Amino acid sequence: MKVKKNDMVVVTEGEYKSKTGKVLKVFLKKQTLIVEGVNFVKRHTKPTQTRQKGGILQKEAPISASNVMVWCANCARGVKVGLRVLPDGSKGRYCKRCGELLG
Ligand SMILES: [Zn+2]
Known part of the structure; x- marks a missing residue:
């Protein structure tokens, strides 16, 4: 997976x-991630x-x-990462x- 924690990504x-947001958490095994402000769910507590x-x-x-791309500040868009x-x-x-x- 080319996305890392604290990356800025854009949802595709x-x-x-x-929507763009910062990656808060990466689940390598499941190939999923949590993006700040994206995919809110309500939980009853x-x-x-x-x-x-x-x-x-x-x-x-x-x-x-697979539903996000890494945000390149230089291009001001989601890009493919090498x-x-x-x-x-x-x-x-x-x-x-x-x-x-991109670091
Ligand atoms: Zn770029």
Whole structure:
């Protein structure tokens, strides 16, 4: 998976199409991720000792990694990401459109 935690991504499919957000969590095995502000689901919570009131909690649910593209600030759009070996031997990701390194 080429998307990492804290990446900015843009949603390419579904209800949240064209929305951008930061990746909060990546589930490698399931190939899904949680994007800030995307795919809210309502969860009913019961009152607990630490939280006085029960009620409805809005929380982001995971979406498929195939439904997002990494956001390139240089291109101002979602782009395909390539991998490149950097001079120090580590792998870096770059924008296939403009060549900008994405970190
Ligand atoms: Zn770019």
